Amino acid sequence: MKRNEIISQAEKVIATTYKRLPLVLEKGRGCTVWDVDGRAYTDFVAGIAVCSLGHARPEVARAICEQAEKLFHVSNLYYTIPQVELASWLVAHSFADRVFFSNSGAEANEAAIKLVRKYFHDKGEPGRHRIIAMDQSFHGRTFATLSATGQQRIREGFDPVLGGFEFVPFNDVAALRAKINDSVCAVMLEPVQGEGGVRCPDEGYLKAVRQLCDDSGIFLILDEIQTGMGRTGRLFAYEHFGIEPDIMTLAKALGNGLPIGAMLAREGVASAFKPGSHASTFGGTPVITAAALEVVRLLERENIIAHCRETGDYFKARLMMLKEKHDVIEEVRGMGLLLGMKLKENGAPIVNACLGKGFLINCIQEKILRFVPPLIISREEIDRLIACLDEVLQKGC
Numbered sequence: 323m324k325r326n327e328i329i330s331q332a333e334k335v336i337a338t339t340y341k342r343l344p345l346v347l348e349k350g351r352g353c354t355v356w357d358v359d360g361r362a363y364t365d366f367v368a369g370i371a372v373c374s375l376g377h378a379r380p381e382v383a384r385a386i387c388e389q390a391e392k393l394f395h396v397s398n399l400y401y402t403i404p405q406v407e408l409a410s411w412l413v414a415h416s417f418a419d420r421v422f423f424s425n426s427g428a429e430a431n432e433a434a435i436k437l438v439r440k441y442f443h444d445k446g447e448p449g450r451h452r453i454i455a456m457d458q459s460f461h462g463r464t465f466a467t468l469s470a471t472g473q474q475r476i477r478e479g480f481d482p483v484l485g486g487f488e489f490v491p492f493n494d495v496a497a498l499r500a501k502i503n504d505s506v507c508a509v510m511l512e513p514v515q516g517e518g519g520v521r522c523p524d525e526g527y528l529k530a531v532r533q534l535c536d537d538s539g540i541f542l543i544l545d546e547i548q549t550g551m552g553r554t555g556r557l558f559a560y561e562h563f564g565i566e567p568d569i570m571t572l573a574k575a576l577g578n579g580l581p582i583g584a585m586l587a588r589e590g591v592a593s594a595f596k597p598g599s600h601a602s603t604f605g606g607t608p609v610i611t612a613a614a615l616e617v618v619r620l621l622e623r624e625n626i627i628a629h630c631r632e633t634g635d636y637f638k639a640r641l642m643m644l645k646e647k648h649d650v651i652e653e654v655r656g657m658g659l660l661l662g663m664k665l666k667e668n669g670a671p672i673v674n675a676c677l678g679k680g681f682l683i684n685c686i687q688e689k690i691l692r693f694v695p696p697l698i699i700s701r702e703e704i705d706r707l708i709a710c711l712d713e714v715l716q717k718g719c
């Protein structure tokens with residue numbers, strides 16, 4: 323099937339949930355993807371911060387194949403080796419003691435929300451069930467995670483959403499302090515807001531949030547679905563800020579493109595889940611966990627996080643230089659290879675112009691260009707994007 327045929331067929335049979343660019347992608351390698359006509363694109367989207375090791379990574383493909391030839395699935399009625407190994411790796415490399423595996427980010431957040439409620443229920447404080455989340459947050463599209471998402475645009479049309487969520491502005495310690503009372507069980511936030519516009523925490527903010535949680539005996543849930551697995555230049559973003567959460571959720575880059583989510587927690591709260599409290603048929607299934615295990619091993623073996631830190635700094639400096647030159651750029655922000663460029667006008671024409679020149683970039687919140695390339699991106703690839711952006715912004719579109 324040719325490009326136009328595929329697109330018109332898709333428009334007939336696929337749910338109308340996505341606004342897609344007219345691009346049919348067929349294969350990828352490293353930071354490049356090719357469409358059905360054989361055109362190459364350098365990918366600064368990486369499946370939205372998912373394919374951190376690059377596309378079609380051969381070592382991960384091999385791990386998938388090897389496991390697939392042994393065992394696809396047996397259910398969580400039994401133990402399997404890759405699941406135990408992956409959980410052990412995550413526990414060894416984080417604050418956490420236990421891991422619950424899910425299939426997606428939203429499901430990892432669902433598990434976190436259920437866990438904190440269950441903890442206080444079991445403690446005889448069922449009234450302590452509210453969660454404070456942030457304006458402009460993004461936690462997923464299921465009902466509970468939608469209810470935790472502080473963006474009206476995303477919640478629109480689905481009322482009544484789940485009760486028990488309150489919102490405060492990100493980076494506002496006083497507003498958070500004012501909302502905490504004895505009906506609150508947790509504070510839930512992204513250490514750097516991703517979908518909300520690549521917004522970083524102010525100096526000392528996360529420490530203050532941690533302190534407030536400690537003082538009131540409630541849990542800190544960090545959604546590191548986008549920031550985790552090296553994206554910000556540390557394995558987990560919390561490491562930058564001198565704090566640890568009680569619960570953390572992961573997904574996006576954990577499987578480098580295979581569907582997996584994880585909810586990690588300290589023993590004190592994790593043990594509120596008893597056999598039967600929560601479950602997922604496909605959670606932690608052998609093929610997916612074998613793939614993720616290879617992903618984390620590669621992250622370590624190839625020193626990818628240090629590379630991310632260095633190239634992220636380089637990329638950000640280059641974007642700052644563009645800002646000096648082009649008045650339309652309002653702000654450059656972000657950490658590691660989670661970078662945003664806020665414009666004074668809509669970003670969609672720029673995304674299209676870059677596409678025409680062979681680059682995939684992403685625009686969020688209408689005016690913010692988001693750059694989340696594979697963590698293995700090279701300086702040379704960054705230079706080529708910068709030259710493209712320079713030209714596109716020069717012309718105006």
Ligand SMILES: *Cc1c(COP(=O)(O)O)cnc(C)c1O
Binds near residue numbers: 425460547549573
């Ligand atoms: C992408 C994302 C989610 C949702 O993950 P899904 O796998 O799409 O359910 C949740 N939180 C954050 C911070 C995300 O970036």
